[in-house]
Amino acid sequence: MPGTWHPDGAIFTKDANPPKEAVAALLESGFRFIGIGRLHKYDLWFIKRLSRGFLDGFIMKIHLTQMGGNAASALQEIRERCRNNQEDFDSYKDSKVKAAEYLSKGDMILYKKEKSTDCDSALIPLL
Secondary structure, three states: OOOOOOOEEEEEEOOOOOOHHHHHHHHHOOOEEEEEOOOOOOOEEEEEEOOOHHHOOOEEEEEEEEOOOHHHHHHHHHHHHHHHOHHHHHHHHHHHHHHHHHHHOOOHHHHHHHHHHHOOOOOHHHO
């Protein structure tokens, strides 16, 4: 998502239950399963501390979720609105940058909570 040194990614699956191969590939690539997202019971979260290049030391989070589910729909809606509306982009970026202090302390849950409560755009219901 825009405006942060903590990149997010999403892998969308056709079925609700993610393929075992996708989970295995993430784990073998050094990602760690951290829990289930609050939007959908099949929104699985994985994180990895990056150790190369200009993102050395930063955290990457991957959503493994079903295409068309609540989590996938919210992620896609945020992406599209940030691409098409500068005000939404700036508001979302500012909220993520401000909340990033919690990531540096290793608190992903507080980061997610703070970025969604600080956002003053119409994106807030999606977060």
